Amino acid sequence: MNWFCDMKGIKREFSIARTPQQNGVAERKNKTLIEAARTMLVNSKLPITFWAEAINIACYVLNRTLVIKPHNKTPYEIIRGRPSLIDFMKPFG
Template sequence: MIHSDVWGPCELRSISGHRWFVTFIDCFSRYIWLYLLKHKSDVFLVFKDLCALIKNQHGATIKTLRSDNGTEYINNEFGQFLASNGIEHQTTCVDTPEQNGVAERKNRHLLEVARSLMFTMNVPKFLWGEAIKTAAYLINRM
């Protein structure tokens, strides 16, 4: 099972022009795959990349995707891909982020670690994308 959530938009674009990020969290190990996004609609493209990565690198397949009811997850193209790959899509009720608690808490943890890194190193705010990726890297290794 993979938990997912999109965070953003950030009022300040990252150094590479991104305003959002999406997280995919493995339910068992809590390993994070994080992708920076220029457009919120890019979630489907990175999910397809994630499916291929998990299949090729780990010899496994995603069985269930749990997300909120965001339009980035609820559309025909995404639904057809999930159905054709046998992936069950569990969605939360509208306006209940508590039901997607794993992803919400992980995003909060990532942001807290990234803010701490940026504050400690006294770097400009437009480096938030690099700080989030570094936070994911560090959290995955703890």
């Protein structure tokens, strides 16, 4: 794990379990995913039983579309080293 993180330029930070105050970046990412999934479910008029699918798709889309500023690349591009293909994507629902 250390080798992979070093190779990809990932800085690992540790925090105490069950203390979200110490991990603001991850908590903000989770909030973004939850907001995206909630919006997708409301707009598609699907029931809450599709929550897991909405979260999975929101994560998939955000990893391929949100640009990380210092790198000017998406998370997918940073890890895979190539741009993602998103032409096949359709609206949720």
